[in-house]
Amino acid sequence: MTIEDDDDLALPPALAAIAAIGFHYGADEVDEEEEDHPGVDFEPFDEFLDPEDTTDWFRAWTGNPDADGGQFRVFGQSGDGGYAAFWLVREDADLADQPIVFLGSEGETGAVACDLSSFLWLIADGSGPYEAVEHPMRRSQPHAEFTAIAEKHATSERMTAREVVAAAREEFPDFEDTMEELTR
Secondary structure: OOOOOOOOOOOOOHHHHHHHHOOOHHHHHHHHHHHOOOOOOEEEEEOOOOHHHHHHHHHHOOOOOOOOOOHHHEEEEEOOEEEEEEEEOOOOOOOOOEEEEEEEOOOEEEEEEEEEEHHHHHOOOEEEEEEHHHHOOOOOOOOOHHHHHHHHHHOOOOOOOHHHHHHHHOOOOOHHHHHHHHOO
């Protein structure tokens, strides 16, 4: 793989821009007409989680002392501690071309986006990694600032969050089974 050096914890510019804006989540910010569509439960990090910390977390998450967390570059979490990460499975691909996945604190897993560009459109459409896995059919709620980031950085055509999730699930239908096989 042509991934940046593991010691380089800097996020790609598009993710850094998203982290600088941040997300709002909570009942006090839910429009009464949108009770079933609260904010996005995502806390992006300022940098990637250190590879050693990622391996420690992944071993604890799977209950498998032999599990290798090196297949992930973690860049954010949900409020309950689930992680969003690049899944480094495409040989000879740059980081931005790797799929993005979610590994929840209660064992929820799922492919979220096929690559960074599609992830940017997911965020622009008002979803996050947790929502992509747990509420993939939620209605669009475009976010102007995140849309501007996607328009600037994405190399793919605009997609709705539903389209992004459907494409990821189609391309990576075995992600959940792969994680389950590693779990003890």
